[in-house]
Amino acid sequence: xxxxxxxxxxxxxxxxxxxxxxxxxxxxxxxxxxxxxxxxxxxxxxxxxxxxxxxxxxxxxxxxxxxxxxxxxxxxxxxxxxxxxxxxxxxxxxxxxxxxxxxxxxxxxxxxxxxxxxxxxxxxxxxxxxxxxxxxxxxxxxxxxxxxxxxxxxxxxxxxxxxxxxxxxxxxxxxxxxxxxxxxxxxxxxxxxxxxxxxxxxxxxxxxxxxxxxxxxxxxxxxxxxxxxxxxxxxxxxxxxxxxxxxxxxxxxxxxxxxxxxxxxxxxxxxxxxxxxxxxxxxxxxxxxxxxxxxxxxxxxxxxxxxxxxxxxxxxxxxxxxxxxxxxxxxxxxxxxxxxxxxxxxxxxxxxxxxxxxxxxxxxxxxxxxxxxxxxxxxx
Amino acid sequence: xxxxxxxxxxxxxxxxxxxxxxxxxxxxxxxxxxxxxxxxxxxxxxxxxxxxxxxxxxxxxxxxxxxxxxxxxxxxxxxxxxxxxxxxxxxxxxxxxxxxxxxxxxxxxxxxxxxxxxxxxxxxxxxxxxxxxxxxxxxxxxxxxxxxxxxxxxxxxxxxxxxxxxxxxxxxxxxxxxxxxxxxxxxxxxxxxxxxxxxxxxxxxxxxxxxxxxxxxxxxxxxxxxxxxxxxxxxxxxxxxxxxxxxxxxxxxxxxxxxxxxxxxxxxxxxxxxxxxxxxxxxxxxxxxxxxxxxxxxxxxxxxxxxxxxxxxxxxxxxxxxxxxxxxxxxxxxxxxxxxxxxxxxxxxxxxxxxxxxxxxxxxxxxxxxxxxxxxxxxx
Numbered sequence: 001x002x003x004x005x006x007x008x009x010x011x012x013x014x015x016x017x018x019x020x021x022x023x024x025x026x027x028x029x030x031x032x033x034x035x036x037x038x039x040x041x042x043x044x045x046x047x048x049x050x051x052x053x054x055x056x057x058x059x060x061x062x063x064x065x066x067x068x069x070x071x072x073x074x075x076x077x078x079x080x081x082x083x084x085x086x087x088x089x090x091x092x093x094x095x096x097x098x099x100x101x102x103x104x105x106x107x108x109x110x111x112x113x114x115x116x117x118x119x120x121x122x123x124x125x126x127x128x129x130x131x132x133x134x135x136x137x138x139x140x141x142x143x144x145x146x147x148x149x150x151x152x153x154x155x156x157x158x159x160x161x162x163x164x165x166x167x168x169x170x171x172x173x174x175x176x177x178x179x180x181x182x183x184x185x186x187x188x189x190x191x192x193x194x195x196x197x198x199x200x201x202x203x204x205x206x207x208x209x210x211x212x213x214x215x216x217x218x219x220x221x222x223x224x225x226x227x228x229x230x231x232x233x234x235x236x237x238x239x240x241x242x243x244x245x246x247x248x249x250x251x252x253x254x255x256x257x258x259x260x261x262x263x264x265x266x267x268x269x270x271x272x273x274x275x276x277x278x279x280x281x282x283x284x285x286x287x288x289x290x291x292x293x294x295x296x297x298x299x300x301x302x303x304x305x306x307x308x309x310x311x312x313x314x315x316x317x318x319x320x321x322x323x324x325x326x327x328x329x330x331x332x333x334x335x336x337x338x339x340x341x342x343x344x345x346x347x348x349x350x351x352x353x354x355x356x357x358x359x360x361x362x363x364x365x366x367x368x369x370x371x372x373x374x375x376x377x378x379x380x
Numbered sequence: 381x382x383x384x385x386x387x388x389x390x391x392x393x394x395x396x397x398x399x400x401x402x403x404x405x406x407x408x409x410x411x412x413x414x415x416x417x418x419x420x421x422x423x424x425x426x427x428x429x430x431x432x433x434x435x436x437x438x439x440x441x442x443x444x445x446x447x448x449x450x451x452x453x454x455x456x457x458x459x460x461x462x463x464x465x466x467x468x469x470x471x472x473x474x475x476x477x478x479x480x481x482x483x484x485x486x487x488x489x490x491x492x493x494x495x496x497x498x499x500x501x502x503x504x505x506x507x508x509x510x511x512x513x514x515x516x517x518x519x520x521x522x523x524x525x526x527x528x529x530x531x532x533x534x535x536x537x538x539x540x541x542x543x544x545x546x547x548x549x550x551x552x553x554x555x556x557x558x559x560x561x562x563x564x565x566x567x568x569x570x571x572x573x574x575x576x577x578x579x580x581x582x583x584x585x586x587x588x589x590x591x592x593x594x595x596x597x598x599x600x601x602x603x604x605x606x607x608x609x610x611x612x613x614x615x616x617x618x619x620x621x622x623x624x625x626x627x628x629x630x631x632x633x634x635x636x637x638x639x640x641x642x643x644x645x646x647x648x649x650x651x652x653x654x655x656x657x658x659x660x661x662x663x664x665x666x667x668x669x670x671x672x673x674x675x676x677x678x679x680x681x682x683x684x685x686x687x688x689x690x691x692x693x694x695x696x697x698x699x700x701x702x703x704x705x706x707x708x709x710x711x712x713x714x715x716x717x718x719x720x721x722x723x724x725x726x727x728x729x730x731x732x733x734x735x736x737x738x739x740x741x742x743x744x745x746x747x748x749x750x751x752x753x754x755x756x757x758x759x760x
Contacts, residue, residue: 029440045410045615235423
């Protein structure tokens with residue numbers, strides 16, 4: 001029996017969630033989804049056990065739709081149509097863990113390189129996988145420092161190199177140039193190398209940036225991970241990992257002694273998230289994704305201009321929907337749930353962020369400026 | 381725009397799921413849940429970012445309910461009320477990974493021991509974490525061979541020991557005796573040791589077994605993992621890991637250089653699964669869990685008796701809701717989705733399995749026996 005207390009608690013939770021959801025600008029989470037057509041599927045214990053490309057006797061699954069999601073992103077990332085593989089994960093962390101896992105299986109004695117602007121979870125993953133690593137300096141905009149990368153690599157030419165690049169850093173949405181990193185590896189003749197691109201934030205719209213920025217398979221990546229709950233939007237955190245089937249098969253062999261062809265991290269896997277992503281893809285299509293990005297970019301441009309007009313030195317990286325500016329007063333930070341780091345803060349213009357919200361935020365900033373002046377006057 | 385084709389595909393999926401759901405006896409998945417009261421929460425991008433006991437600026441979360449879920453299981457597992465910690469994971473695999481991760485952080489040079497009946501995902505986890513391991517023989521009932529364990533340990537007394545015990549193996553629901561393993565460690569004076577109990581299957585009802593079987597914190601476990609989508613039931617695979625706060629704090633320090641107090645594996649975490657588990661706990665309470673187990677046990681006893689009456693040598697481990705018997709004909713295996721291994725198969729009497737279903741299954745067996753005889757006759 002569910003008692004009145006339980007019902008009350010659920011009611012309160014709903015109010016809190018609704019309130020918190022409607023007031024954030026600082027998190028890369030789309031909130032404009034409507035998956036109510038999928039509610040009917042929550043009565044089934046869906047479990048996408050193991051590899052989505054392998055049959056299982058457990059048939060309460062959505063493997064077919066999961067494969068369609070993988071197809072869609074593989075195409076966006078210009079994967080070789082005859083050589084890709086992937087699955088829907090529980091989020092960017094698991095996707096990155098998988099990419100690094102393949103890399104380690106291929107080169108067990110390798111060194112991992114990543115910039116200091118890389119998401120903290122990557123360091124957790126590297127620690128989990130027990131691989132040595134070197135952190136490379138970032139440039140001021142958050143992009144990896146290519147000179148520091150080259151100099152560091154210079155002293156480690158005896159080791160295979162695993163390079164973890166970021167396509168959209170957390171704070172400034174900076175993008176590491178995969179082609180440029182690849183050419184440095186080539187220049188130093190480090191043949192044993194693997195590039196994993198953490199495209200959690202910008203991967204879903206990277207294909208639509210003009211001019212193009214180097215991050216995908218054609219640019220030199222061996223695996224790419226994205227988040228599903230960020231730009232696309234999903235009630236449940238999820239992600240996608242896309243890699244080359246040939247690489248994945250190589251690790252399957254390596255771990256075949258464990259007696260399973262299941263190379264996924266979790267085994268029992270959420271079958272609803274693939275359904276959400278599949279539905280979003282059905283609804284939007286490639287063109288819908290493009291428009292969604294263009295709208296976000298427009299709001300970001302609007303936001304940046306409004307801040308600059310207010311005398312605030314706002315800026316953004318090329319093609320980025322994140323506007324960066326100096327940190328704001330505590331009460332504004334709290335109200336709009338703005339993440340702050342090293343004296344900087346940002347607004348991420350996810351597809352649900354509107355110009356009206358930007359206006360309301362700007363008004364709060366103006367008001368704060370006034371009240372910062374008013375007490376001064378009133379003390380005279 | 382969602383077109384007719386999409387709607388049709390969803391309709392077909394629903395039919396397939398309903399059909400597959402209603403015809404399985406061989407998977408440890410409860411199907412009798414009704415979480416429709418929670419559908420309203422799928423409109424929110426809930427994310428239980430990081431440690432459920434730490435504050436985050438992202439407020440669209442269910443951390444409070446998650447902590448109540450942890451409280452409930454910590455009590456069932458007789459954890460020290462002043463020294464436990466845990467979180468809701470994406471399933472048994474992640475829970476086991478976490479337990480092994482803590483163990484490795486405490487004893488980086490340790491050897492892992494586990495029986496050959498251990499779930500295959502554990503081997504994947506050990507490989508992922510890069511820890512050496514030794515597989516211990518199992519007894520015929522699926523329980524670890526204590527003599528083999530002792531003999532093996534004898535030759536490895538120079539190393540710290542991480543013991544992964546199983547409380548409910550996949551095939552025969554065998555249970556490794558944690559107290560007995562602990563006393564062997566003591567006898568050999570291996571002071572640096574860690575016991576992680578994989579209680580994915582039987583953990584949720586282990587506290588109600590009569591007589592008690594040794595598996596929990598008082599018996600000597602340092603961490604325990606369970607599955608949420610098995611006995612409790614959940615549309616999405618999920619799990620819980622419970623450990624000692626003192627151990628978790630120790631690893632937090634160890635990995636603090638990564639600049640985050642978040643020690644969870646995934647970071648961005650599903651906030652709906654804690655809500656499902658919380659709701660089930662509210663609905664059932666401890667007594668409801670007990671009754672649920674007793675009902676399952678009764679159906680298992682009924683099933684075993686019916687099979688034996690049919691001349692089939694069915695058996696089960698003490699307190700177990702899994703009935704084991706020789707493998708059946710292919711068409712019956714397929715129809716009831718029965719997992720088969722080493723000439724054995726099983727029926728797992730999850731709470732949704734009814735005596736009527738057992739009767740129908742028995743009837744299928746009888747029919748198969750008859751038809752196995754009939755063609756013989758007709759050829760004469």
